[in-house]
Amino acid sequence: MGIPKETDMEIKVGGSSRTAKERPKGALLVKNLYLSCDPYMRGRMRQFHDSYIPPFVPGSVIEGFGVSRVVHSDNPNFKTGDIVTGMTGWEEYSLIQEPQRLRKIQQDDDIPLSYYVGLLGALPEMGTSCCFNGWIGAHGLLTTDVYRQGRTHDLNLGTAYAGFYLLMPDFYEVCSPNKGDCVFVSAASGAVGQLVGQLAKLHGCYVVGSAGTDQKVDLVKNKFGFDEAFNYKEEPDLDAALKRYFPQGIDIYFDNVGGAMLDAALGNMRVHGRIAICGMVSEQNLFKPQGIHNLFHLISKRVTMRGFLQSDYLHLLPRFLEDVISYYKQGKIVYIEDMSRGLESAPAALAGLYSGKNVGKQVVCVARD
Amino acid sequence: MGIPKETDMEIKVGGSSRTAKERPKGALLVKNLYLSCDPYMRGRMRQFHDSYIPPFVPGSVIEGFGVSRVVHSDNPNFKTGDIVTGMTGWEEYSLIQEPQRLRKIQQDDDIPLSYYVGLLGALPEMGTSCCFNGWIGAHGLLTTDVYRQGRTHDLNLGTAYAGFYLLMPDFYEVCSPNKGDCVFVSAASGAVGQLVGQLAKLHGCYVVGSAGTDQKVDLVKNKFGFDEAFNYKEEPDLDAALKRYFPQGIDIYFDNVGGAMLDAALGNMRVHGRIAICGMVSEQNLFKPQGIHNLFHLISKRVTMRGFLQSDYLHLLPRFLEDVISYYKQGKIVYIEDMSRGLESAPAALAGLYSGKNVGKQVVCVARD
Known part of the structure; x- marks a missing residue:
């Protein structure tokens, strides 16, 4: 494909x-x-x-x-x-x-x-x-x-x-994370996901990631310190998997993949949830992208979904660099x-x-x- | 169905x-x-x-x-x-x-x-x-x-x-219309669409509506004063229809229908466009809603898409009533x-x-x- x-x-x-x-x-x-x-x-x-x-x-x-x-x-x-x-x-x-x-x-x-x-x-x-x-x-x-x-x-x-999805200084801008928010990150061991999850943890959020191998799941939990992680390839029902990790629903979904995972997340958002659309790697190789069927949840849950590019947020770059370098030097975040x-x-x-x-x-x- | x-x-x-x-x-x-x-x-x-x-x-x-x-x-x-x-x-x-x-x-x-x-x-x-x-x-x-x-x-x-989609005091909250913005309203002769389009016109926007009969198209243009309107049932290619009316793209899409029209609009949004998801009447009777395939435009165009319910905006009701009653009495808006x-x-x-x-x-x- x-x-x-x-x-x-x-x-x-x-x-x-x-x-x-x-x-x-x-x-x-x-x-x-x-x-x-x-x-x-x-x-x-x-x-x-x-x-x-x-x-x-x-x-x-x-x-x-x-x-x-x-x-x-x-x-x-x-x-x-x-x-x-x-x-x-x-x-x-x-x-x-x-x-x-x-x-x-x-x-x-x-x-x-x-x-x-x-x-x-x-x-x-x-x-x-x-x-x-x-x-x-x-x-x-x-x-x-x-x-x-x-x-x-x-x-x-x-x-x-x-x-484009390198690292995003705009996680805060787009997602407005609050202490205690339930955050889901797909492609959680990837270039972007690993950092988003760690930053969310530093903000006091409950963070769950998905990844595609058990080795990556282990990394997400034990190296990056997410609260939970799961191997999406071993989940026959993504909706059920999300309900297991988010019985109360998802406040923030940081989407790196699109497709079936986005659809499942849409069905599990909490009222006033936020979805940051960072990448759609699952779609990029398809001639006709997979259809998303659960958008009606945007209404009943009053969800905001936003696509973004880091180039719109360059004014935040100095602060971002300062924060992340400081976190890194203090050992509060790691990067693989x-x-x-x-x-x-x-x-x-x-x-x-x-x-x-x-x-x-x-x-x-x-x-x- | x-x-x-x-x-x-x-x-x-x-x-x-x-x-x-x-x-x-x-x-x-x-x-x-x-x-x-x-x-x-x-x-x-x-x-x-x-x-x-x-x-x-x-x-x-x-x-x-x-x-x-x-x-x-x-x-x-x-x-x-x-x-x-x-x-x-x-x-x-x-x-x-x-x-x-x-x-x-x-x-x-x-x-x-x-x-x-x-x-x-x-x-x-x-x-x-x-x-x-x-x-x-x-x-x-x-x-x-x-x-x-x-x-x-x-x-x-x-x-x-x-x-739920009665009349929405939150058009301003969600869509932030600016003078000169290009606004598209689906179901434009309906309970919500007719008012949204007229309010957008009062804000100095360029407004185009879609409707399902020639009679409604006539109403949208000649009674509600939209700049343009078209009968979507007579358009074999919705994407081409939107490109005709919005050669520079759409700043605001007020979506009352979902489905194929939403997909076509996604492909015609301008950078930093806003989509208010007000209803999905085209989806409500389907056992499996139609898939949306163009969400990747949310990224490249940095589009915000928000579902909403008027019940979240009741604090704006007094202002809304005052404004709309005043517009109505001055003959600046009509309602069918x-x-x-x-x-x-x-x-x-x-x-x-x-x-x-x-x-x-x-x-x-x-x-x-």
Whole structure:
């Protein structure tokens, strides 16, 4: 059903057009250290004109969030050796034409650099200048066969749409968590879920997570400290599972998956419940997304459901970073990464996201420094 | 598909248990003048334990919103001749055991009394004391055959769930309309839609409505003054219809119907759009509601979707009444009722709602005074 496969991407050796000799004024050349693998990237593998982020161009280097080191700067705001984070290419070296979109990182021995695409990740800006013209595929979702046609350069994918979901400073904005609230988090061991659950616990909420393997369930309960967790693949009836963990209903559902889990949660919301729609990984590979049948509960329970993108909440980023770094240094939160080594491991790492192979935030280490 | 039919109800002549001789202390005996026919009533014709309003009891008089005249009072707060509005029975006379749930109406020659279940309708309180025990049907939605079993008294229906949607003082609360916003209203000639659209126009919005007959479309455009209206039954592609009327997208969708129209609207929302879920009449008669497939737009467009009940907004009622009465008296808004005459016309009037037979708010006039 359109799940990206390792073979949909290709490693190419040789100069890419993005690291061309003629550098535009003010550009940076960076060495990429860590690349982020995120479910939204599947969305960019199909053509979808109406999205907030453009499709990938078949035949071009994949774009993604990363941590990089400046190796040459034509820009007065950056110098060689600076560590930066933002949109970069899935390649060893990238030419960054709009360095104002990057954020400089102040290195801290206690914070792994890779955390800047995970625990502390936030894009400084999203915008149309990432846009590529020349899309060559058909409309709508593309089959694997179609989007494989575009393979020519470096590490390539074919196609695009998006549902960006890195870490969310807006959990508080959207969900207004109160002490004692009953919170449900799906994909609870993932890049976002693990942090949301821990922050909710720090707020005094009762927190239950779902995950897709017993190993992840164990992690959610024993490492991340959720009150409860369950393996949704072993639950024949998701509605019954939620009723077991939330006999009084759910105040906040932080939805990372959509589909059947969202439907089950809708049927178990409490009056004035809040649903934050952060991602719909279960839908991203489907030609026709699964139907949601329980929306009438929005009325009887007066539920608010909101989709959001972190890019709307960048004003909260400084506070978010301060809080989370402080919690992390005090040992009040932990963060689990699934690190794969080498650019050549990237296709498998990205593809693994869609079958739940990763445990924690999936990162590719291209180089250590 | 479970649409209530006239024959699912029965008119019985004779004393009902609700007008029994032994009146509880503080009770009122009222003569019912106007009864409100509302789509949510279908919901009360099935068993649904988790709703905010209990099912009807097969064999009992139908409950509904009405305007009545006090004919005997054992309560110091009401006197004979007072006009009241609130929950009453679908019968000529009702014994009201909890008069504190009624609201007294100050008569005004310029305002038809029936408007108090329409234009100016609002329940003073919803609560568990409407609750009846003794439900005798099966779980879930019931077929017509099942809920017909209970016919014994007065005007009867069998079963229940709810999606209450009379007039909403909370349009402003939920939708935050701004001048110039593009507003779409479904069921635009109905009890709620006609008022929502007119209020949005008064706020300086661009307003488009959908309705199910050309006569209603004409009413929406020429009587209620919407900018545009279309007959959804003549649109083979709802998405294309919305794109035609909203080339820049929809800021506010006031949803009275759910189903395919909601799905089409989701695909046409603008960034930071708001969807007020007021009713899902298209879903109420379905055993399995139609699936909604476009929820991923909630993310990319950062849309907020909220279900609501007027009972949460009663603090706004005085302001609402003041504003709407003033608009009405100034001729800035109009209100269309579909009045049927006599209690014996009530079953057909209620059944007609679900096939869109009514034009405007459906009311039954039991007596003029």
